[in-house]
Structure formats: structure tokens, C-alpha cells
Amino acid sequence: MSQMGPPRPGASMPAEKAKDFKGTFRRLVSYLKPRWKKLAAVFAVAILSTVFAIVGPKIMGMAITELFEGAYGQLQGVPGGGIDFGVIGQILAVLAGLYVFSSLFSYLQQYMMSTVAQDTVYDLRQDVNKKLEKLPLEYFDGRPNGETLSRMTNDIDTIGSTLQQSLTQFITSIVTLVGILVMMLTISPLLTLIAVVSLPLSLFVIGPILKRSQKYFSSQQKNLGRLNGHVEEMYTGHQVVKAFGHEAKSNEQFDAVNEELYNAGRKAQFISGIIMPMMSLIGNLSYVLISIVGGGARYPARHFNR
Amino acid sequence: MIKILKNLSPYKWIVLGVVALVFAQSMAELFLPTLMADIIDNGVVQGNIPYIWRIGGWMLLVSAIGAIAAVFASYYSAKAAMGLGRDLRQKVFKHVGQFSLQEFDEVGTASLITRTTNDITQVQQVVIMMLRMVISAPVMLVGGLILAISKDARLSLVIIGAMPILAVSILLILKYGMPLFQQVQKQLDGLNLVVRENLTGIRVIRAFNRETEEKARMQKANRELADVSIKVNKVMAFLMPVMMLVMNMTVVAVIWFGGIRISNGAMQIGDLMAFIQYVMMIMFALVMASFMFVMIPRAAVSAKRINEVLEMQPAFKDDGTEKADRERGTLEFEDVTFYYPGASEPALSHISFTAKPGEITALIGGTGSGKSTLVNLVPRFYEATSGTIRVNGVDIREASQQEIRSKIGFVPQKSILFTGTIADNIRFGKQEASQAELDQAASVAQAQEFINRMEGSYAAQIEQGGSNLSGGQKQRLSIARALIRKPDLYIFDDSFSALDYKTDAKLRKALKNETKNATVLLVAQRVSTVVDADRILVLEKGRVVGMGTHDELLESNEVYREIALSQLSEEEIA
Ligand SMILES: Nc1ncnc2c1ncn2[C@@H]1O[C@H](COP(=O)(O)OP(=O)(O)OP(=O)(O)O)[C@@H](O)[C@H]1O
Ligand SMILES: [Mg+2]
Secondary structure (H helix, E strand, O other), rough: OOOOOOOOOOOOOOOOOOOOHHHHHHHHHHHHHHHHHHHHHHHOOOOOOOOHHHHHHHHHHHHHHHHHHHHHHHHOOOOOOOOOOHHHHHHHHHHHHHHHHHHHHHHHHHHHHHHHHHHHHHHHHHHHHHHHHHOHHHHHOOOOOHHHHHHHHHHHHHHHHHHHHHHHHHHHHHHHHHHHHHHHHOOOOHHHHHHHHHHHHHHHHHHHHHHHHHHHHHHHHHHHHHHHHHHHHHOOOOOHHOOOOOOHHHHHHHHHHHHHHHHHHHHHHEEEEEEHHHHHHHHHHHHHHHHHHHHOOOOOHHHHOO | HHHHHHHHHHHOOOOOOOOOOOHHHHHHHHHHHHHHHHHHHHOOOOHHHHHHHHHHHHHHHHHHHHHHHHHHHHHHHHHHHHHHHHHHHHHHHHHHHHHOOOHHHHOOOOHHHHHHHHHHHHHHHHHHHHHOOOOOHHHHHHHHHHHHHHHHOOOHHHHHHHHHHHHHHHHHHHHHHHHHHHHHHHHHHHHHHHHHHHHHHHHHHHHOOHHHHHHHHHOOOOHHHHHHHHHHHHOOOOOOHHHHHHHHHHHHHHHHHOOOOHHHOOOHHHHHHHHHHHHHHHHHHHHHHHHHHHHHHHHHHHHHHHHHHHOOOOOOOOOOEEEEOOOOOEEEEEEEEOOOOOOOOOOEEEEEEOOOOOOEEEEEEEOOOOHHHHHHOOOOOOOEEEEEEEEOOOOOEEEOOOHHHHHEEEEEOOOOOOEHHHHHHHHHHHHOOHHHHHHHHHHHHHHHHHHOOOOOHHOOOEEEHHHHOHHHHHHHHHHHHHHHHOEEEEEOOOOOOOOEEEEEEEEHHHHHHHHOOEEEEEEOOHHHHHHOOEEEEEEEEOOOEEOHHHHHHHHHHHHHHHHHHHOOEEEEEE
């Protein structure tokens, strides 16, 4: 959960699948190219921030292990037992420093990315506008203005917020995955095994859910499109609808689409609402496993830093 | 916002259920760290493996209960929120359906569309978030605090110190960020406007070579939007790092002071672990709460816009009960004056005339002279400011709008067609019309030929706005739609403008037969269209400046002669 800006409506919905993904992707890259220096800096900072964030728990684990052993020694009455606050203080100071830098870099990354993303959006819009100027009039007669309008505004806006959020998120996720794996291996290979085993388990549970949610979300989007289309048509044709007494029929059609939208939306929202609880259930499961194994190993504390 | 939420009342049991379920889920989550502390202190430290197994089992049970509660909560919250969205959409759509054109002018069609679609979706989204978070945030906050204090009251001072720092920093960021979000919205609307104008006015722009100016306008709007978006993102970039920093620093502080407590024997190591978990929960709840503070005002704006629509009442009532069948095929204007709402000049002043069955009354006049305005008063799209209009001898205010309109075949100036087949569109005028009636209407409207040429003929699909038809084809379909009703009164608002002279003449000839027992009110630009009208009204600035036949007006009316001279050659006039 590294990015949590106030959720934008529709931001979480899976977009229609692009027909020519490669070509589209290449074009997008060509837009980012003029800004590659800035983008490289963003990536560098993102990696640093993530690395620091991952090393954090390891250091925190050290502090807690130190505490645990000290306290355990004290409890057992081992001579020279007790907590060594000098060492802990040092560890915690390092930890605090790490966190400060992690936050700082994460801020820098967002800060720089906002310029990159929005300037790209600006270029895109300029180019679309240039293109529109060149298109023959037939193009405009051939389709509703609303369609062209929404390309120009909403669709490009979506590209902007995706750039802002997902690009760095992607980098961060990869670094996090590798980093955590390395971290876990250095802490305990056995526990890593458990965690790695629980990963396919979560995929096993989450996979079908995600697939379904895709289906429902696209059905929701489709019905929303139909409903918006109907509303647009009836409102712009209001004069004619009234002149010919078509209100009842129009309401009937609206109700039918509205009901379908309700059903699709209900399912989509339900599915998206259960992903988090499922994840945390799996998390708790592996947690208990870890404490059982860790309990046997007598050094549990360090494993409890999720 | 509250008014909108009242629409949740049909779902009140579901909402209560969600509240209970979310509460259960939160409690389960709160319970887990305590169990975990138990495992460490009594299981791991003591090396008591069976104990670990037992408490581990409990942990699993509790988290399973939490997960089940969450699943049900998700189900019912989706049901309630989506139900609310559905009900609201239906309510707004029905309500807007009752509006006259006056209300459409007032709010704007585009805005009405957004309010019925986007704004409601926005509210729906926030309601679902609220249902899921509004209970869990306070429960986690208070529960977390209580449990943390019960673990170690003195250590809890750290939390008490950290909470205000977190809350204040989040609120500060939001305070700067929120107005910027509104600005983004404003700039986006601005860009929208420019693009829309560019699209609708594309012909004009190209005809007058205004591309460069329009490009500059567009670029300005685009730049402004990009700049304010960058600004808002830069401010919001603070949010996550600051939250993480405060949270992490609190944990560091807890470990340090917790260590001291443990060394004093005042606390056990497992309790410290649980304590850290509670700290995270509390902080997370605070973060959720702050997001609610952001989301709710934004949704409240949408809710307000929806309410405005719902509270708007049609400017005039539809409470007539008379039947409109006293003198069939007549139309009468008696001293009618009309102001558009808020206008200082009347769009029509003191209009009087009477038309009898079989007569054609033509309106001619320059652009903006009030022709469409006059015609729109008849089906009561607008209400005359003073004076009386009678259709079939009945004051249109004394019969229901439905009744009056059922007597009228209206062809608007801008041909509006709907998605569906050609047949659907013509049947718009009369839903139960037979194929023979369709054929007849189409052939009078001179539409038969091109319909037959289309693939599927009457079953051919028309795209949104009739974009796959030419202007003349659209006009003829919209004429056929009016003809099929066989009304007592025909209104053609400049409905032959896209037809060539030949088709125009053929159509008017075919119409003559069709309209023997009805009145025709016809707006025209071309003098050739009105030469054989029984009565021509010459309009200028909303005033009738001449009334009579073509010959009479040529003789006596300066305005009419000017129009005629500009269009016809001398011989044609004579
Ligand atoms: N919805 C409206 N709200 C306010 N004023 C309007 C509205 N529609 C038209 N007007 C004004 O009323 C006057 C008459 O307009 P109207 O549309 O009746 O002209 P018209 O004779 O039909 O012109 P045209 O030949 O271009 O169709 C114009 O000055 C116009 O600006
Ligand atoms: Mg007009």
C-alpha cells in the first residue's frame, strides 16, 4: 500500500484491453523518451526508497531480538543478562535514519513523477488536437462529439493518473519482492520456505476471484456506458421525447439498463471488497505456521516483523 | 449529503447488518495481537509447543470469523450502495423527464447528464467506502487505544503524543491539496468547454480559418490543466511519506521505551509485539479517518448537485384536465408575449393570429427573429408569459400536456433521431403503427426511396444522433415521424432546409393531400416554400411586422419584399 491518494472514481477499474498492446506501449514509451533523464532519476529514487523501506524491518528485527535475548537472559537469571540499551539505542538510531531517508526518497519520487506524468499528458493532448485539425469533416460527422471529447479529456486523464501511480508502483513492487525474499533468506531459510509456499496459496485463492472481478467490472463498465448513452440521448432529444409523448417508454428502457447496471455493480463491488480480507486471512495463516516453527526454534521474535 | 443518504432508508436493515458485520470484523482484528502476545509470552518463551498449537488454533478461528464477517459485509454493503445508486439514478431520470425546456436551459443539458451519471456514481462510491470504513475506523481507533493502554498504560503516552502529529500533518496537507483538486476540476471543465466548442463549431472554424486562434486557446487550457495537476500532485506527494514517517518513528519510540519497560520487568516481550501492532492499527485508522474527511466533502459537492436537480420544480404545472377536441384542426394565438427566463427583451411580443383546418400558416423572418420560439410555445415546451394559445379551440393550459401534444406532429429545426432501426424511429410518432402506415408516412416524406436503398431497409440501424445519415435524410425521417401520427396540427420548423428544390416541391405537394383537415404551421427560410401559404407572418425581433399572402405582402411589406428580392429573380416574383 505504498500509494493511497484519495481514490479517483473508476481508477481501479480494469480498462478495456487494447487491441494492439505492443504498438500502444511503444507509442507511450516514445512520449516518455524526451523525459528519460527525469524518469531515470525517479526510478533511482524509487529503488533507494524501497530498499530502505525493506531494510527497515530487518533492523527492527535486530533491535527486537536484542531486546528479546536481553529480557530472556534476565528472566533466566543468566549472569550479565539484561538488556543492553547502548546497542539498542544504536540500532534504533540507524533505523530512524533509514526511515527518514525512505520517506524523503519516496516523496522525491512522487514529486518528480508528477511533472513527468503531466507533461506527457500535455504533449498527448497537443498532439491529439493537432491531429483533429487535420482530420476531414467526415470524421466528425461520423461519430458523436461526446466520443471524441471523452478521448481528449477522460481517456488522456486516465493515462496521466496511471503514469503517476502505476509506473513507480511497478518498479517499487519488483524491488520489494526481490528485497523481501533476500531479507527473509538472510533471516531464516525455513521461514522463507513457508512464506513462499503460502504465496501460491494466495494466488490459488485470489486468482479466481480476480478473474471474476474482471468479468463483473467489464460488465459494469459496459452497462454504465449503455446507461450513459441512453441518458445522453434522451436528454439531448428531450424536446422530441416530449413532443411525441415518449416519456414512459424512455423510462422503461432506462429502468431495464439501470437494473442490469445494479446487478453487475453489486457483484463487482462485492468481489473487490473480499480481496483484502482473503489476503489477511492467508497472512494470519502463515503467521501461525511461522510462530509454531519459530517457537520450536526458540528465536521467534525476529520473525514477527511483518 | 444527508438528504441524499435518506434514500438509503429502504436498505436500513442491510445497513444495520453491515454495521454489525464490520464491527465483528474489527473486533476480530483487534483480538489477534493479544492472542499473538499470548503465544510468545506463554508459548514460545516457555517453549510450550502444545500451547502454541492451541492458541494458534484460536488465532485461526478468530481470523476466519473476521474474514467471514468481512465477506458478508462486502456483500451487503455493495447491495446497499449500488441499490442507492440505482434508486437515485431512477429518481433523477424520472424527475428530469418532467422538466420543460426551460429547466433544461437553466441547468444545461450537459450538466444534467453529468448529474444523472457521474455525480451519482461518485456518491455511490463514497457510500460504499463509508459503509466499510466509517464503523471500522473509530472501532479500531478506540479499541486499539484501549487495548494498547491495557497492555501498558505508560507506553501508550507515546501514541498519545504521535496521534496529533499525524492528524495535524494529514489535515495540513489536505487543506492545501483540496482547493487544488477543485481547481483541477475547474480547469478540466475549461478544457472540456474548449474542446466541445471546437468540435461543434468545426465547420465555422474551418470556414473562417480560425484554426490558429482556437489552437492557442486549446493550448492555454491544456497548459493550465497540466500546471495545476502538477501542483496538486506535488502537494499530495507529501501524504504517504509523512504518514509512513510518523508511523515508523512511533514504532521506533515504542521499541525504545518498551525496552526500558521490559528491563524494569513492567512488561513482557509479547506484549510489546502486540503493542506495536496496536500502534499500527491506530495509525491506520487515523489515516482512514482522514481520507473520509477528504472523500465526504467531495461527494457532498456531487450530492448537492443531485439535490439541486431533484428540488427543481418545473416552472409551470401540468394540471389541465380538458379534452382538446372542440374545434379540430385550429390554432389560435391571442396577444401572446414571451420572455426567456432572465431576458430583459421579449423574444415574442403581442402575437395574434388564427389558423383553420386545411390552411397553411407560414413564418418567415431573419435568424433570431423568434420563429422557433413561437413554434415551441405550442406544445408547451415553454410557457407564454402572457396571452393565450388555443389548440383545437382549447387553451393549452387547460388540457394536459400529453393531450395537447398528442394532437401535434412536431418536426424540430434540428433533426433528432435515436439509436435503433429506421422503423423504430418512425414509430416514435405512433408506437403501434403498422407496416402500411410506415410506408405511407415514408412515401409522403419522400423517404421511401433512400430507405429502400439502405441495407435492411426499415430494419437498417441508425447510430447515435443519426450520424450515419445525411442531413436531408434525417430531416425526411423526422418528417415521417410526425406524419405517422395523423395529427390535427403540423408544425414544421425549417424542416425542408436540407432538401433540394425538387424534393422540397415534391414533398410539399404530397403534404397538401395529407393535411386537408389539419392546420399547418411552417417555418421557412425560402420564399419559394411559402408562396402558396394561406397566411404568411413576417417576424422581426419577435414582432409580427406583416401578415398576409405572398402577393399582398410583396405589395405592401418592405421587409418581406427585401427577403423575396434577395432570393428570387424579378420574373419569379411577378
Ligand atoms: N433557450 C433560449 N434561452 C434564451 N434565449 C433564447 C433561447 N433560444 C432562443 N433565444 C433567443 O430568442 C431569440 C429568438 O430565437 P429563435 O431561436 O426563436 O430564432 P429563429 O427565428 O428560430 O432563428 P433561426 O432562423 O436561426 O432558427 C434570439 O434572440 C435568441 O437569442
Ligand atoms: Mg429557429
